[in-house]
Amino acid sequence: MNTLPDNSATHIRIGDSDMEVSRPLYELVIHEILPDLGLDPAAFWSHLEEVMTEMTPRNNILLLKRFKLQAEINTWHQSRCDSPHDHGAYKKFL
Numbered sequence: 282m283n284t285l286p287d288n289s290a291t292h293i294r295i296g297d298s299d300m301e302v303s304r305p306l307y308e309l310v311i312h313e314i315l316p317d318l319g320l321d322p323a324a325f326w327s328h329l330e331e332v333m334t335e336m337t338p339r340n341n342i343l344l345l346k347r348f349k350l351q352a353e354i355n356t357w358h359q360s361r362c363d364s365p366h367d368h369g370a371y372k373k374f375l
Contacts, residue, residue, distance in 0.1 A: 290304075291303060296327075357374055
């Protein structure tokens with residue numbers, strides 16, 4: 282049984298791929314951007330999927346790094362919430 286929500290009203294599946302984009306983005310790309318560039322829509326979406334497939338693992342690593350850094354920053358602030366701001370200590374921490 283499919284438990285995923287039906288996004289057909291808000292998203293468009295691109296060709297035979299697993300890629301979906303929001304309907305407004307799809308309309309913008311197809312009707313306003315690609316015609317002015319003289320690019321074939323099927324080729325554009327295919328190349329975009331290739332880039333996404335290649336870059337997703339690296340992006341996930343960077344997102345994890347960002348999450349860890351943000352957690353450290355949050356912890357630093359929370360541990361000092363009852364003290365006046367010490368710009369020097371904060372700058373050193375960063």
